[in-house]
Amino acid sequence: MDFKFIPGALESLASLASLPVKVFIVTNQSAIYRGLLTAGDLEHIHGMMEFEIVSIGGRIDGLKYCPHMPRDKCKCRKPSSLLFEELAREHAIDLDRSINIGDSMRDMEAGIKAGMKNILVRTGQGKLAETELVHQNIKVDYVVDNLKEAVEIVSKIVNEEKRGCGNSLEDCQ
Numbered sequence: 346m347d348f349k350f351i352p353g354a355l356e357s358l359a360s361l362a363s364l365p366v367k368v369f370i371v372t373n374q375s376a377i378y379r380g381l382l383t384a385g386d387l388e389h390i391h392g393m394m395e396f397e398i399v400s401i402g403g404r405i406d407g408l409k410y411c412p413h414m415p416r417d418k419c420k421c422r423k424p425s426s427l428l429f430e431e432l433a434r435e436h437a438i439d440l441d442r443s444i445n446i447g448d449s450m451r452d453m454e455a456g457i458k459a460g461m462k463n464i465l466v467r468t469g470q471g472k473l474a475e476t477e478l479v480h481q482n483i484k485v486d487y488v489v490d491n492l493k494e495a496v497e498i499v500s501k502i503v504n505e506e507k508r509g510c511g512n513s514l515e516d517c518q
């Protein structure tokens with residue numbers, strides 16, 4: 346049982362923590378139902394993950410995961426936006442002022458359904474997802490090479506909101 350951060354990801358999470366935003370993780374973890382992990386193992390991994398993030402100056406304000414398999418047809422697995430909506434309700438957050446960062450089609454579809462701004466990162470499955478999005482004519486707000494660039498965009502959006510530029514990014518350019 347082990348996990349690794351993509352190189353640079355931990356540092357990016359730390360810089361995200363310096364912004365006036367809440368940081369959440371929403372993840373599909375069907376490894377549990379496939380018998381590869383127990384719920385306890387996963388909690389343990391999440392604990393270690395959070396420990397590493399906090400050690401470097403980052404923070405996680407909340408985490409939700411779907412433990413089911415696609416065939417379970419549950420309501421929480423991404424591309425469902427349910428877990429985003431639950432987090433938004435529990436933390437009194439506007440999803441239309443929230444930013445979703447992910448590297449898969451499912452991530453992007455969930456964020457679009459939730460009415461968030463969406464940033465696709467070309468790490469992991471991201472390159473594949475980029476092609477697929479074009480094929481299906483699904484538009485995301487930004488496509489970037491890594492989490493660092495995604496955090497830079499978040500920072501830009503936050504600063505523009507602070508200057509009162511409104512919801513449209515073009516207003517401030």
Ligand SMILES: [Zn+2]
Pocket residue numbers: 411412413419420421422
């Ligand atoms: Zn589920």
